Amino acid sequence: MTSTMISGSSEQLLEQQQQELRNRKLKELVPKKKPAQVKKVSWRERAAFYATSTLAFLSVTAGASLLFLVPLYVDPAISTLTSDFIENPTWCTTTRRDDVIGLMNCSWSSCREGCTSDLYRCTHIYVKYIIETSNETLFSNLSTAITASIDNDMQQARTLMQTASHTISNITDIVHSDEAILLVNIKGCGYPPTVMCKNFSDLYGEEGTVFPCYYSRTNRTLVMTAYNQADQWSMIINFFFVPFVITVISSMGLCFMHCDCSCQKERSPQQRQRQRERERCGERTADDRHFCRRPRLDNLSDSSISTRVDMLTPAVEVYKPPL
Structure with missing residues (x-):
C-alpha cells in the first residue's frame, strides 16, 4: 500500500511538472506585444486640424444663423424697402x-x-x-x-x-x-x-x-x-450678406482641404489599372522595383514571335512528366 501511495504521488508530481512545461512553451509561442508607438503629430497636421475645426464652426454657425436672421430681420427690411416710404x-x-x-x-x-x-x-x-x-x-x-x-x-x-x-x-x-x-x-x-x-x-x-x-x-x-433707408440696407448687409459670405467661404475652404473639387475626366479601366500598378510599385523598396518593370521586347514582328514558338515546341514535345 505504501508503494502504491508513493507511485501515485510521483505520477502527480510528474503531471504537474509536465503541465508547467506546457504552459512555459505556450508562453514562448505567444508573440510578445510590441510597445505602443506614439505617433508624433507634425505641425502641418495640427494646422490642418485647427483650420478644419475653425472652418467647420464658422460654416455651421453662420449657416444656422441665417435660419433665424432672415425671417426676423432680412425679410422685414426687404419689405420695407420695396414699399418705398x-x-x-x-x-x-x-x-x-x-x-x-x-x-x-x-x-x-x-x-x-x-x-x-x-x-x-x-x-x-x-x-x-x-x-x-x-x-x-x-x-x-x-x-x-x-x-x-x-x-x-x-x-x-x-x-x-x-x-x-x-x-x-x-x-x-x-x-x-x-x-x-x-x-x-x-x-x-x-x-x-x-x-x-x-x-x-x-x-x-x-x-x-x-x-x-x-x-x-x-x-x-x-x-x-x-423709417431710415440706411438702417434697412445695413440690416440686410449685416444679417444676410455677411453670414452668407462666411458660410460660402468656409465651405469652399473645407472642400479644398478635404475633397477633390477639381473637374477631371473619368479614366478608362486600362488607365486605372496602370495607375494602380504605379502606386503598387511606388510602395516597393529600391531593390524590388525591377520586378515591376515590364519585359522589353526587342523585335515584335510576326516572324520573330513564330520563331520563338518553333524553338519552344521541341522542348515541350521532348519533356514527358514522370508516371
Whole structure:
C-alpha cells in the first residue's frame, strides 16, 4: 500500500511538472506585444486640424444663423424697402383707435409683441397724414425734435406734439390724405425692448394726436412712425450678406482641404489599372522595383514571335512528366 501511495504521488508530481512545461512553451509561442508607438503629430497636421475645426464652426454657425436672421430681420427690411416710404417725414393725426377682440377681427394689428403667435386681442390705429404744405421747414425742425424726445423723454415728446397740433391748426394750405393704418413697422410686430406696444398705443392711440410719420408711395394706406433707408440696407448687409459670405467661404475652404473639387475626366479601366500598378510599385523598396518593370521586347514582328514558338515546341514535345 505504501508503494502504491508513493507511485501515485510521483505520477502527480510528474503531471504537474509536465503541465508547467506546457504552459512555459505556450508562453514562448505567444508573440510578445510590441510597445505602443506614439505617433508624433507634425505641425502641418495640427494646422490642418485647427483650420478644419475653425472652418467647420464658422460654416455651421453662420449657416444656422441665417435660419433665424432672415425671417426676423432680412425679410422685414426687404419689405420695407420695396414699399418705398418717403425719406422726409410728414405729419399724421390720429383719427380713431379700435381695440378689437376675436381671431377673425384681428387680421392685422398696429402693434403686437411677438410675430408668430395668434392674435385674439389687437389694436387698430387709423390716421390721416399731410400730403402737401408750404411750411415744410418748420415741420421738419419739429419732427426732428419729437423723434429725439421719444427715445429719451416721453413727456417732452407729448409737449412737442401739442405744439405741433396748434401749429397745424393755424395753417390753411394743407392737403390731408384719406384714412390710413398706422404700423409700428412694416410687419406690425416685434420683440421687446425694440417694440413696446403699450407705450406705442398710449403715445399714438389717443384721438387728435399729431406726430411725424412716413407713408408708402406704393401703398398710400400704410404709415409708419419711424423709417431710415440706411438702417434697412445695413440690416440686410449685416444679417444676410455677411453670414452668407462666411458660410460660402468656409465651405469652399473645407472642400479644398478635404475633397477633390477639381473637374477631371473619368479614366478608362486600362488607365486605372496602370495607375494602380504605379502606386503598387511606388510602395516597393529600391531593390524590388525591377520586378515591376515590364519585359522589353526587342523585335515584335510576326516572324520573330513564330520563331520563338518553333524553338519552344521541341522542348515541350521532348519533356514527358514522370508516371
